[in-house]
Every structure is written in C-alpha cells, then in structure tokens.
Amino acid sequence: MQTRNRLTLGSLALAAIATLAACAAPTSATPTSAAPARAVAELKPTAGNLTSGSVTFEQHGDHVMVTAKISGLAPNQEHGFHVHEKGDCSSPDALSAGGHFNPLGKPHGQENGPEHHAGDMPNLKADANGVATATFHVSGMAVGSGATDIIGRGLIVHAKPDDYRSQPVGNAGARLACAVIAKG
Structure with missing residues (x-):
C-alpha cells in the first residue's frame, strides 16, 4: 500500500510540475500589439530643382508622427511642407x-x-548644408482609413515658408519637390 501511495504522490507531483511549466511557456496565441499604420513618400525634384528626400508617416492614436529627411533646400531657410489633394506629380512644376x-x-x-487643412504641417528648417531633418506629430490627418487618409495623396515641399495666415495656401511659393504617399 505504501508503494502505491508513493507512486500516486509522485505522479501527482510530476503532473503539477508539467502543468506549471505549460503555463509559463509562451504560446502562439499570446496577443501582440499591432504595428501602427504606416505610409512612405520619396520626394523627387520638380523641373530645375534639386530637392529630394524620404518621409514616413505613422498613425499613433488620434495623431500622425511624421519623420522627414530632405536635402537640396535653401541653406538656413524654412520651407512650406504640405499634403496635397492629388497623388499626381506628372507635371514639371507639380x-x-x-x-x-x-x-x-x-x-x-x-x-x-x-482650424487647419488635414494636409497642413510645420515648415521644414534647413541647416547650413540645405538639409532638413524633422520629426513631429500632426493632428487632423490619418494613415490608412477615414476621410482624412493621406495614402494616395501628394506631398509637396515649397520654396518659401508657410505664413499660416494667407488663404488658402499660406503663400509658400513654388513647388520644389513632389511625392505620392504610399502605404508603407
């Protein structure tokens, strides 16, 4: 009888250890956080200009984080930077x-x-080498869904800074570079 009890207790102990080990092991059913919706844009210069660069857009709750690196700008100057209504860069002047x-x-x-357009963003500030590197958050636009979705829209860098007052476009001047915003 004692041998049988020892086997039963030993079997129970092994079963308990196996159960605890299974609870501690990660499973494929463990939920993971979904990556934020993302879009990208590769800016190409308009006719007679040298401005180009890369921009990413990531949805973070009710705002979008924008990360940009753009070169070929006027050194130490600000430049208007906007999402435009059409994803069409076919004309030489955008x-x-x-x-x-x-x-x-x-x-x-x-x-x-x-009050602002869904495509309004801060001015880019170029350094002494004509390169602007920026990361900022924008409210009022979306990546991948809704009326303010920017995927498939145009992205423009302007020659002058946006004054944020003049209607309807902020008096930002000529278009130096253009891109179509694509799902990233």
Missing part, C-alpha cells in the same frame, strides 16, 4: 498635385491649431 488636402473644408492654418 501643379498636378492640386491644392492642399482639405477634405473637411477647413481654413488653412497651423497644423495643430483648432
């Missing part, structure tokens, strides 16, 4: 990209102000 992306019919303004 006018084919249309006006600012504004699906909600808002006035032009500061990108995080109460």
